[in-house]
Amino acid sequence: MTIAIEVQSLTKKYDKKTVVDNVTFSINAGELFGLLGVNGAGKTTLIKMLSCLIKPSNGDAKLLGKNITQHPEQVHQLIAVSPQETAIAPNLTVRENLELMAGIQGLNKVNRKRKADEIIMRFSLKPYENQRSKTLSGGWQRRLSLAMALISEPQILFLDEPTLGLDILGRRELWSLIKKLKEKTTIILTTHYLEEAEALCDRIGIMKDGKMKAIGTAEELIKISKAATFEDAFVYFVTGGDIQ
Amino acid sequence: MRIFLFAGRTTKEIVRDPLSIFFGLGFPIVLLLLLSAINRSIPVTLFDINEITPGIAVFGLSFMGLFAAQVISKDRENSFLTRLFTTPMTSKDFIIGYSVPLLVMSIAQGIICYIVAILIGLSITASMIFSILLLILPSLIFVSIGLICGSLLSEKAAVGICGALLTNLSAWLSGIWFDLDLVGGLFKDIAYLLPFVHAVAMGKAVLNGQYSAMFPHLWWVLGYAIILTILAIVIFRKKMQAD
Numbered sequence A: 001m002t003i004a005i006e007v008q009s010l011t012k013k014y015d016k017k018t019v020v021d022n023v024t025f026s027i028n029a030g031e032l033f034g035l036l037g038v039n040g041a042g043k044t045t046l047i048k049m050l051s052c053l054i055k056p057s058n059g060d061a062k063l064l065g066k067n068i069t070q071h072p073e074q075v076h077q078l079i080a081v082s083p084q085e086t087a088i089a090p091n092l093t094v095r096e097n098l099e100l101m102a103g104i105q106g107l108n109k110v111n112r113k114r115k116a117d118e119i120i121m122r123f124s125l126k127p128y129e130n131q132r133s134k135t136l137s138g139g140w141q142r143r144l145s146l147a148m149a150l151i152s153e154p155q156i157l158f159l160d161e162p163t164l165g166l167d168i169l170g171r172r173e174l175w176s177l178i179k180k181l182k183e184k185t186t187i188i189l190t191t192h193y194l195e196e197a198e199a200l201c202d203r204i205g206i207m208k209d210g211k212m213k214a215i216g217t218a219e220e221l222i223k224i225s226k227a228a229t230f231e232d233a234f235v236y237f238v239t240g241g242d243i244q
Numbered sequence B: 001m002r003i004f005l006f007a008g009r010t011t012k013e014i015v016r017d018p019l020s021i022f023f024g025l026g027f028p029i030v031l032l033l034l035l036s037a038i039n040r041s042i043p044v045t046l047f048d049i050n051e052i053t054p055g056i057a058v059f060g061l062s063f064m065g066l067f068a069a070q071v072i073s074k075d076r077e078n079s080f081l082t083r084l085f086t087t088p089m090t091s092k093d094f095i096i097g098y099s100v101p102l103l104v105m106s107i108a109q110g111i112i113c114y115i116v117a118i119l120i121g122l123s124i125t126a127s128m129i130f131s132i133l134l135l136i137l138p139s140l141i142f143v144s145i146g147l148i149c150g151s152l153l154s155e156k157a158a159v160g161i162c163g164a165l166l167t168n169l170s171a172w173l174s175g176i177w178f179d180l181d182l183v184g185g186l187f188k189d190i191a192y193l194l195p196f197v198h199a200v201a202m203g204k205a206v207l208n209g210q211y212s213a214m215f216p217h218l219w220w221v222l223g224y225a226i227i228l229t230i231l232a233i234v235i236f237r238k239k240m241q242a243d
């Protein structure tokens, strides 16, 4: 099995505060990895470093062999990111937003249109296709923001709280799309919905205060923590329990 | 390819805002009509159509700075730019994609301004074309200032600075509405250290066919254009690789 993401002692400090603390782990190609942790644990910061938005204070990571510190432009060819915040071009229509992202990722005109059609259908965006995105409701803007990351068929996909603010239909659509993508995409997703992580993810990493506290499948984590449910296991790790 | 797509997006983002169309195109034209109407009842040389047109053409460009600042600061504020920073877009794609549409709009605005001036009495000359083409330099100045403000400031501050301050600076310190010699003193000295009055003087000289009179103004404008463009590129690139 090939390793898609290899994180080596990755650290991020803001002034004296260590926000991501010496994190080391790896993710296999085609794996769906869930990144969990309470608010402020450092999940978004870790994703930002892996997507070359911010520079690590220490350590490094390789995405399909490309170093994030040395070759950010090569890393950007491999990835797509759905940020925690909704990020759309307000005066463009839904379709224009999607086709713009597809084009920026290098798709030609025909493929842009085809991919946009596909994703519009999958996310039930058809009725809003030609509406300016700033006039969509919050949840629909969120879907669009998500769809913009999914349109480009990246090799590695980062989804930072993808289901935040989505209704149940939106979540189901996303789940089915994630399951389909999983065949050829390595996915890292963060979420605060534990049942979502348990149901979707191959493996889960739990962060606390910038440190990776535990990594494993949901069952493994339950077992290690001697908990009854995954939620109990999560609480165990984020309240001080440790594997060592 | 990416540049084209992104430039197209910048254009849409701006022209779909009715307020920008009003300020960018409507406002300068209203001023032009107003001043030439005033001039017809109380003739003042400064407000002759061949004096006022190059001035208003430059003043109109200040809105391009505002648009640049607005688009960029908005993109930063709603995380759209952050998202784009995770794509293969390069700083060149961004800078050209943001600024070229505005430079094109500047020329378009200049052309419309001159067409309106012709309709109300400006005589058609070949030098008109040069005067319009030379607008590209002050346009670079304004767009670069917009890029810098948009990259560094919040939307509110960027729009405040470029919308209120820049347009006013370019109005008051450019010698469009009143002769700076009449004010003189420090005011005049400051005005002549800034590029606006030079851009207007250069435009007037060229429009009236007095090509040698465009110096040294051209050097001032060119200097500011080069320095600000470089500064904008440096600042944007710096912002791109934050932390």
Ligand SMILES: Nc1ncnc2c1ncn2[C@@H]1O[C@H](COP(=O)(O)OP(=O)(O)OP(=O)(O)O)[C@@H](O)[C@H]1O
Pocket (backbone or CB within 6 Å): A014, A019, A037, A038, A039, A040, A041, A042, A043, A044, A045, A046, A084
């Ligand atoms: N630019 C910054 N300067 C200083 N501190 C920062 C900065 N960015 C993030 N932090 C701090 O880093 C810590 C981790 O933030 P991060 O956004 O990674 O958390 P998170 O796990 O994504 O949380 P959430 O679940 O709330 O999204 C927080 O304490 C935050 O205040």
Ligand SMILES: [Mg+2]
Pocket (backbone or CB within 6 Å): A043, A044, A045, A084, A160
């Ligand atoms: Mg977060």
